[in-house]
Amino acid sequence: MTSTSYDVVAVAAVVLLTLGIGVYGLRLARTTSDFLVASRAVSPMWNASAISGEYLSAASFLGIAGLVLAYGADMLWYPVGFVAGYLVLLLLVAAPLRRSGAYTVPDFAEARLASPAVRRLASLFVVAIGWLYLVPQLQGAGLTLSATTGAPVWVGAVLVAVVVTVNVAGGGMRSATFVQAFQYWLKLTALAVPALFLLLAWQGDGAPDLAAPAGPVFRETTSVVLDDPVRVEVVEPVTVDVRGSGPRLLGAGEQLLPSGTLVFPAGAAVPHIDRIERATGDAWARPLSGAGGLDHPLYATYALVLATFLGTMGLPHVLVRFYTNPDGAAARRTTLVVLGLLGVFYLVPTVYGALGRLYTPELLLTGRTDAVVLALPGALIGGLGGDLLEALLVAGAFAAFLSTSSGLLVSTAGVLVQDVLRGTVRDFRRAAVAAAALPLALALAASSLPIGQVVGLAFAMAASTFCPLLVLGIWWRGLTAPGAAAGLVAGGGLSAAAVLSTLAGLADRGWPAALLAQPAAWTVPTAFAVMVGVSLATRDRVPADVGRTMLQLHAPESLGLSLRR
Amino acid sequence: MSTVHDRSSTDAGGGSTYAEVQATEEFQSLKRALRRFVFPATAAFLAWYLLYVLMSAYARGFMDNQLFGNINVAYVFGLLQFVSTFVLAYIYSRYADKHFDPTADRIRQRLEGTST
Structure with a gap:
């Protein structure tokens, strides 16, 4: 068997397993009245594995290593932020939102503000964020197949889009918590085991300096x-x-x-592609050095920290998982375990980024830095061992694309059916097809930015829209529907404009590039300010029953006051 | 922020239970305890992370101090950031288990005691 056939077998295995468990999970779901009811009996460990499994996307599996390879130490804020976002979610949002009985942000907006208009506006942003998050997953799939098997880029993207749509439209996958839980352990194994072998091979090579002063060179012909x-x-x-x-x-x-x-x-x-600047080993390893050609690293880091810390709570596929806990105490324990599981996982990508600078520097020339995770086994180990480790990584990467895309597609398709296309599309299946078609078209058409960076933009957009809506809605009784709408439009509009101009590559140097590539530091405060300001100006529009709503949000479940039990 | 509590007693359409709970001293102290923990914890946590970034930018001499072997202050500080995330989550979990849930139980007992 050739290296390519191992990879094809790995992809086929993950796809068939996903579809198979989807069918099985569907049967399971039918025997219970409601998947949420069913999974409320799930233990915190299983639940936390499921949350982590759905959360670890292409950005975590491939993207972080690629960013570290190109831009060095500052990129470690991506994994730190991806984890720490859960703590902010736990402290500020998780328990009250659970009590509100709202399963999605639009549900919450309607329950809290009694405004169908704000609900629809929130729905639009759920779809926008979901799509922005889906595009890099599909591009990652295309990159993975083309880097390992030489297939055209569109093959991987179409494959994942079709499998996920079939699975979601069929009602499988998402219904079974244990599928997602399994995905976490598959992804951790698939990333950590090869990393261990790579580190051993590096040791066997005499442990050459990872941040050699000269910068990347070709070690051999x-x-x-x-x-x-x-x-x-x-x-x-x-x-x-x-x-x-x-x-x-x-x-x-x-x-x-x-x-x-x-x-x-x-x-x-190694000559570098024009968008990545060659960095010395010292600059690459030192925080805030601007290695790789990122301007204004201090601003960019602050903006990234804000986006990831505050954006996690607004991601469409994250919040809903918190309902699968029997009570608040279990939800808190689940979050603790999630922090642990994600923390362990995120230690690994850095290994690939650092080793990649040494053993696969040609990626800095081709610009396909996101492929570093997949390229290293072949470059450093080679032979049958390298082929098998590569196949394991391909399997893990496809698990990441499939699980995250499924979660996103379920959320966006649900919102499409309920709010956006109401009256025209009633069928969830058709909505799922529609929800997958546009990101697929974008993934095939758009020039590919680093996966991690695009996902970072989705976080920035969530932080600029749903973070103020949730935090103010839960903790400030003065929030009004016009205030919420104005804040959503301001934060969402500004961050969307920044995202689009970054994707189009309008500015590539200096302050404009820094501000547009990491917009959260100015769009999040703007959204908060507009939401508070307009709410204060429309004080008479505070919902009449706000006292009752606030009580439901903040009274512990054991009081029995929640809307839905 | 939200110091006006009385409105719910007139506006709560769902009956007297809400108003009753809202008015109890325990519920008010529960809410205060929650706020006293959640907001300072979030602020301190954000500040702690942003301080690290600031130190990396402007106190490089201090951060580059070698503590032992190749390990400098920046590494230890960075690791502490990681650890502090778990510690804070754990403390919150313990605090909530200890303070919020028992208070909620007391309120419920009292409500059940008076209304039935």
Whole structure:
């Protein structure tokens, strides 16, 4: 068997297992009245595994390692923020929202503010955030298949979109907590076991310095395959062998490399694709050095911390999982376990990012840094062992795409049916198809930014819309429907504009690029200010029964006052 | 913020239970206890993280101090950030189990005692 066939077997196994358990889970769900009722008997450990399993997406499995490879230590804030967001969710939102009986943010908006208009507005942002989060999952799938099997990029994206749509439209997958729980352990195993072998191989190699002062060099003669011409920055002149046309001297400065196979000699400094700046080992390892060419690293870090800490609570597929706990105490215990499980998982991607700088530096030339996790076993271990570890990683990556995409698709399709397309589409199945079609088109059309960065933008958008709505709605009785609507429009509109201009690549240097690439630091305060300001100006619109609603939100469950039990 | 409590007693359409609970001293103290914990904890937690970023930017000399071997202050500080997330979540969990749930039980007992 070739390396490619192992990868194909791995993908097929995960897809069939997902569909199979989906069918089985569907039968299981039918025997109980309601999947939420069924899973309320689930223990905190299972529940926490399920939450973590659904949460760990392409960004966690592939994206963080790719960002660390390209931009260094500052990118560690992504995993830290992804975990810490759960603590903020636990402290400020989890218990009151559970008591409100609202399963989604739009439900909450309607219950708290008695306003169908705010509900619909919230629904729009659920769909927008869901789509923004889905696109990188599908692109990650395309990248994974093309990097490991050489298939065209669209194959992986279409495969995941179709499998997830079939599964979600069929009603499977999401209904079974244990499927998602299994996904967590699969992903952890698939990422941690190869990492262990890679570290051993690195030790066996004499443990070379991970942050060598010179910056990335080709350790041995390396042939690089370019599917498209790539514009690179050459720091030291180097003679490369272009397959089919002989040696070519690349002078220092900007160069356009032709598509085809280029062979670099051992010891040559790696030319970097123009959007990634070559960094010395010291700059790469030091926080806030701006390594890789990120401008204003201090601002960017603060904005990223805000986006991830405050954005987690607003992600469509996160909140609903908190209902599968029998009571508040169990919900708190679940969150503790989630923090532990996610914390353990997020220790691993950094290993890949650091080793990638040493053993797969050609990714900095091609720009496909998100593929570093998949490329390392072949580069560092090779042989049958490398092939098998690569197949394990491919399986884990597909588990990540499928589980997160399913959760997102269920949430967005549900909102589409209930709120956005009311009257035109009644059928959940058709809504699921619609909810998957647009992100698929975007994933195929859009130029691919790093996966982790796009997911970071989805967090920024959630932090600029649902964080103020939830926090003010739960903790401030003065919130009014016009205030909430104005805040959603301001925060959502500004962050959407920033996201779109980043995706379109409108600004690539200086303050505009920094502000647009990490918008949370200005859009979140704006959203809060507008929501509070307009609410104060429309004080007479405070819902008449706000006292009763607040009591339901804050009285512990054991009082028996919740709307739904 | 939200110091006006009396409105619910007139507006609560759902009957007297809500007003009754709302008015009890225990419920008010429960709410106060919740707020006293949640807001300072969130603020301290955010400040603690943002302090780390600030120190990395402007106190690099201090952060680069070698403590032992290759381990400098920045590494230890970073690890503490990680640990503090779990510690805070654990403390909150314990605090809630200890203070919120028993108070809620007392309120319920009292309600049941007076209304039936």
